[in-house]
Amino acid sequence: MDRASNSFHHGIRNSFESKTNSSFSHRSISMSPESRPGDPIKRYGIISYGKESPHIKKRSVSRSRHDHHYSIPETPDLYSSFTPEIDKAQTNLSNKRQTIKELNKDWTVNEMLFPGQNVAKLCNIPNPNRRDLNFKEILIDAGFKENCPVIMLSGFNLFQYSELLIGTVRAAMKTDAVIIDNGLRNGFEYSCLRKKVKLIGICPEDQILYPTKVNSGNPPNELSAGHSHLFVLGHKNDNMKWNDIALFKILLADKLRKGVGGSNAFQCRGLCILAGEVEECMKDAERAVHGGWTVLAIEATPIGQEISLILKGKKGKRSLSYLEDAILRGKVFIFPENGNEEDLAMIVHLHLTVTLLTSYWDPDRK
Structure with missing residues (x-):
């Protein structure tokens, strides 16, 4: 493997590891010729979860001696970091619906001193x-x-x-x-x-x-x-x-x-x-x-x-x-x-x- 090829592959690996959390479990993925910037799934290849991603069309490509299988971290759950915000939004929505329900009632109950x-x-x-x-x-x-x-x-x-x-x-x-x-x-x-x-x-x-x-x-x-x-x-x-x-x-x-x-x-x-x-x-x-x-x-x-x-x-x-x-x-x-x-x-x-x-x-x- 020549020096240019090694630099190319090491650059991809370093770029990926800098964008993911090293605490996630590792799985083996293969780099796809269709990987490109933009979509995080397409950018880093097709992840082998047992089923292929349905929205990525896979085509057969002849492998060369420069193709390698890298053991890299699994792509993290995109929604896990937003769970508190989602729960808070759902709570606010429930409170808003409860307030609307109370406003629509034909009666009000309060305490009189x-x-x-x-x-x-x-x-x-x-x-x-x-x-x-x-x-x-x-x-x-x-x-x-x-x-x-x-x-x-x-x-x-x-x-x-x-x-x-x-x-x-x-x-x-x-x-x-x-x-x-x-x-x-x-x-x-x-x-x-x-x-x-x-x-x-x-x-x-x-x-x-x-x-x-x-x-x-x-x-x-x-x-x-x-x-x-x-x-x-x-x-x-x-x-x-x-x-x-x-x-x-x-x-x-x-x-x-x-x-x-x-x-x-x-x-x-x-x-x-x-x-x-x-x-x-x-x-x-x-x-x-x-x-x-x-x-x-x-x-x-x-x-x-x-x-x-x-x-x-x-x-x-x-x-x-x-x-x-x-x-x-x-x-x-x-x-x-x-x-x-x-x-x-x-x-x-x-x-x-x-x-x-x-x-x-x-x-x-x-």
Whole structure:
């Protein structure tokens, strides 16, 4: 081999070794007459991986005595050095997709800090009447992953019946039930906080005020601390009333009873307690009766007196005349006017665990 040939081959080898990492395993390759600058595979020949590269056309060439087989390092993986960057890009893409998914949701879930360091989950739903609203995802985002018994309180001014309604808190504590109310100051929310009972407030945003240090005098429509969750529906100036959220309230309560499982999942018991004026409770009563819920009307309240007259077959104001047949056929009961909080706690506990046996429960009856 002459001096020019040796210089040529040593130049190729030195050029290749300077561009590759010596830590890679060595394999035997043969120099191809087609090797040329540009493509790293074509430049250094056809690497013998067991299969020839499909995009390189190999042709037979007569070998001369100057052709040699060199043991040179294997061409490194071109993507190995970019793995951290690729993982980072994929992570950023996943985060971006997650952000887009959250922005496209029909609700937002945040934490609301009340004055006094109490924290509640705040779920804002601008359009609660959408037919395709995913209640399962809403409850998962709000932290509800298992089904539970539900006590749904209907009425705007529940504060005047707070001493009686504390009995529902006792029953909820013993049965792991959640209580649904209007999210306002009702007099028993701090009892729920002490007993670690989940209290869910559902209200239209146009009818409530958010608590701030500026608000003074405890306005009646201010959201109250002590609630574990608050579902605020609609938006300001949309003229949404309390009766307009009755459908959302009953659908959310039904989903809480069934949990996030399928249609065959175990369903817990639910009880709707009516304690307020006829006009503010009539939609809740209608949804509950037609939905197959057990309804317990407090006789000391206006709507309780109206339903009591219907069940006794007497004439009254007849504000609920359109519901008379449904009330008579449904599971509607009266809690008597002479009952106290312990009686209410017992009757609610019995229903959530066993059943209600009579349409008119009398604590003095032997």
